[in-house]
Amino acid sequence: MEAKQFDFIVIGGGIFGCYAALYLAGKGATVALLEKENRLFQKASLVNQARLHSGYHYPRSVATAALSDEHKHRFTEEHQAFVHTAFEKYYAIDRFGSFTDPEQFERFCRHLDIPCERIAAHPLFNFERLEAVYRTQEHSFDPVLLGEYYRQKVEQHPGITLFTGARIQQVAVSGSVWQLDCAAPTGALETPTVINATYAATNAVNRLFGLADLDLTHEISEIAFLSSIQFENKGLTVMDGPFGSIMPYGRSGLLSLSSVAYTHHKISYDNLPRFDCQSPDVPNCRPEAPGICTECPNRPPSNAYKMLRQMQQYFSEAVSFQYLFSYFTIKSKLKASYIDDGRPTEISMLKAQPKFFCLFAGKVNSIYEIEKII
Ligand SMILES: Cc1cc2nc3c(=O)[nH]c(=O)nc-3n(C[C@H](O)[C@H](O)[C@H](O)COP(=O)(O)OP(=O)(O)OC[C@H]3O[C@@H](n4cnc5c(N)ncnc54)[C@H](O)[C@@H]3O)c2cc1C
Numbered sequence: 001m002e003a004k005q006f007d008f009i010v011i012g013g014g015i016f017g018c019y020a021a022l023y024l025a026g027k028g029a030t031v032a033l034l035e036k037e038n039r040l041f042q043k044a045s046l047v048n049q050a051r052l053h054s055g056y057h058y059p060r061s062v063a064t065a066a067l068s069d070e071h072k073h074r075f076t077e078e079h080q081a082f083v084h085t086a087f088e089k090y091y092a093i094d095r096f097g098s099f100t101d102p103e104q105f106e107r108f109c110r111h112l113d114i115p116c117e118r119i120a121a122h123p124l125f126n127f128e129r130l131e132a133v134y135r136t137q138e139h140s141f142d143p144v145l146l147g148e149y150y151r152q153k154v155e156q157h158p159g160i161t162l163f164t165g166a167r168i169q170q171v172a173v174s175g176s177v178w179q180l181d182c183a184a185p186t187g188a189l190e191t192p193t194v195i196n197a198t199y200a201a202t203n204a205v206n207r208l209f210g211l212a213d214l215d216l217t218h219e220i221s222e223i224a225f226l227s228s229i230q231f232e233n234k235g236l237t238v239m240d241g242p243f244g245s246i247m248p249y250g251r252s253g254l255l256s257l258s259s260v261a262y263t264h265h266k267i268s269y270d271n272l273p274r275f276d277c278q279s280p281d282v283p284n285c286r287p288e289a290p291g292i293c294t295e296c297p298n299r300p301p302s303n304a305y306k307m308l309r310q311m312q313q314y315f316s317e318a319v320s321f322q323y324l325f326s327y328f329t330i331k332s333k334l335k336a337s338y339i340d341d342g343r344p345t346e347i348s349m350l351k352a353q354p355k356f357f358c359l360f361a362g363k364v365n366s367i368y369e370i371e372k373i374i
Pocket of ligand 1: 011012013014015016017034035036037040041042043044045046047048049050051052053166168197198199200201205221222223289290329330331332360361362363364365
């Protein structure tokens with residue numbers, strides 16, 4: 001069978017893969033976008049806290065904080081219809097066990113030049129537990145609307161051929177060309193340049209191409225969704241350590257809840273996402289090909305009530321929350337982020353001929369890093 005030829009093959013149909021495909025096709029290239037699942041945007045690009053980072057979250061990694069702030073304005077401008085900018089956002093410091101204190105946090109915000117106004121009182125918060133509360137400016141992107149937007153853009157772009165349900169079976173090199181043998185109906189594909197944008201599956205795909213691993217850890221993570229009459233359209237993030245965050249999930253009207261202590265159910269220190277819930281009765285999830293955790297019968301039981309109990313301490317008695325449902329996915333991090341909790345977006349060229357770029361995503365608004373490198 002004759003192989004289909006493309007200038008680029010992008011593997012992974014989350015926001016980074018979709019953006020890379022659109023950017024390259026926009027320059028006139030022909031691009032094949034390969035997605036393992038039957039739909040785009042089913043994993044980390046859907047299941048996240050939807051925080052359009054301004055930097056506040058990373059007092060231990062000035063580099064991540066500065067990178068978030070660098071791209072925030074462009075991301076907001078180019079995705080205006082999917083960004084919620086009109087809510088009150090508070091950051092606060094727990095009196096006990098925080099890695100930061102008010103003086104450090106204020107100095108950090110001044111250094112980044114991001115607004116933070118300390119408030120002395122607020123009827124919704126419990127100041128006996130919170131040492132300091134700041135009114136800040138942080139927005140939330142809408143992962144569901146973003147997914148719809150990128151799906152349409154990708155499907156309509158004449159330069160992009162989308163292969164969903166794609167299974168790469170074998171990879172070979174012929175001179176300066178990658179030859180991919182994929183299960184039907186994708187078939188045989190050829191390209192001089194591959195971009196791996198598969199996040200939790202980064203190392204599985206690197207290995208398929210005979211290339212080195214990144215040093216990663218993986219966590220099965222839960223984002224819980226809530227509603228609240230009193231805290232509608234508001235957000236609170238408690239810093240910096242094993243605390244949590246409640247904030248609008250884009251424009252959905254829902255609040256997302258996560259907690260450093262309870263969001264992460266299982267941790268894999270293996271470079272592949274290897275978990276004890278993966279078993280032969282769940283054929284679509286293996287360390288080499290992780291699946292969609294929300295749909296998995298073996299996913300861990302929800303920690304939503306634990307997260308809620310933890311967060312409720314920071315609110316006054318006037319505030320109540322209703323738990324609705326949860327999404328689960330694998331969160332992957334560079335092992336090197338262990339100390340500073342940084343989330344850089346790393347793009348490395350692992351092979352020059354034929355070319356292979358490994359794109360490991362940090363924050364959603366750093367999609368533009370692709371333009372600097374590729
Ligand atoms: C719990 C959690 C909270 C987060 N909170 C935030 C936040 O508030 N703000 C923020 O900016 N970022 C946040 N992030 C990070 C952000 O969500 C990710 O960095 C980003 O979504 C990664 O996008 P991606 O396209 O690289 O990966 P994904 O969206 O995971 O897409 C990768 C795609 O590759 C596909 N794939 C895998 N293997 C193959 C294969 N062999 N062949 C073809 N396709 C394959 C997958 O099916 C998937 O669709 C959070 C992440 C998590 C998990």
